[in-house]
Amino acid sequence: MNITEGISYNLKGLLLGLKTPRLLFWGLIRFALIIVITIFAATLVLSYHQEILNLIWSKPESFWVIWLWHMLSWLLSLILVGVSAVISYLISQILFSVIIMDHMSRITETRLTGKVEEPQNMPMVRLFVYLIRQEIPRTIIPVMISLFLMLGGLTPIGPLLAILSSCIAAVFLAWDNTDLLPARRLLTFKVRFGFLKKNILFHLGFGIPFLIPVLNLLFLSFAPIGATIYHLEKNIVDQE
Numbered sequence: 001m002n003i004t005e006g007i008s009y010n011l012k013g014l015l016l017g018l019k020t021p022r023l024l025f026w027g028l029i030r031f032a033l034i035i036v037i038t039i040f041a042a043t044l045v046l047s048y049h050q051e052i053l054n055l056i057w058s059k060p061e062s063f064w065v066i067w068l069w070h071m072l073s074w075l076l077s078l079i080l081v082g083v084s085a086v087i088s089y090l091i092s093q094i095l096f097s098v099i100i101m102d103h104m105s106r107i108t109e110t111r112l113t114g115k116v117e118e119p120q121n122m123p124m125v126r127l128f129v130y131l132i133r134q135e136i137p138r139t140i141i142p143v144m145i146s147l148f149l150m151l152g153g154l155t156p157i158g159p160l161l162a163i164l165s166s167c168i169a170a171v172f173l174a175w176d177n178t179d180l181l182p183a184r185r186l187l188t189f190k191v192r193f194g195f196l197k198k199n200i201l202f203h204l205g206f207g208i209p210f211l212i213p214v215l216n217l218l219f220l221s222f223a224p225i226g227a228t229i230y231h232l233e234k235n236i237v238d239q240e
Contacts, residue, residue, distance in 0.1 A: 006205025013226020
């Protein structure tokens with residue numbers, strides 16, 4: 001499994017989602033939720049922009065250094081927007097998206113195989129708790145690590161940290177989708193994480209579209225479809 005194949009499965013899922021009414025509906029619902037929460041979080045965070053900037057560096061009076069202050073102001077704005085986007089994604093995942101992702105994966109599996117295979121039927125409350133528990137190692141912790149590295153962008157090794165944090169985020173956001181079907185079939189975490197380690201390049205490729213500004217929201221909204229297709233076509237879960 002390589003980077004190119006990862007990208008192709010992400011695109012395959014997006015195309016199937018756009019032409020399948022039920023998948024399109026839920027993908028757009030997830031897209032709208034992320035957009036609304038992101039706008040709300042960005043507005044809230046940016047409202048404290050001036051206070052945060054004053055804590056870092058009060059506006060200088062000298063004409064010769066004020067341009068540096070303005071550059072810092074713009075950089076701080078970009079960082080705050082980036083932070084708000086990450087926080088919005090996590091809030092969306094915990095409150096809404098993880099259930100929608102699982103539902104989209106089920107629709108895809110039913111469409112391709114005629115049924116959804118799972119060891120047992122879970123009550124909705126228990127299913128919700130179970131899905132949230134999977135999000136902690138799958139997305140919440142890795143994305144928080146990426147956020148920490150993103151804040152390190154203000155250091156001299158900022159460009160290197162930016163690339164590293166982007167790659168980490170891409171891999172784990174991809175795994176958050178490819179892990180839906182194995183988790184639903186109650187494979188152990190050790191087996192599922194082992195699958196990630198053996199297919200790092202595939203997950204990096206699958207996650208690359210998530211790094212494209214604006215379009216990443218569209219790809220994230222429909223990613224469960226491509227991830228489910230990948231598992232079903234390769235019979236990976238059965239092999240594990």
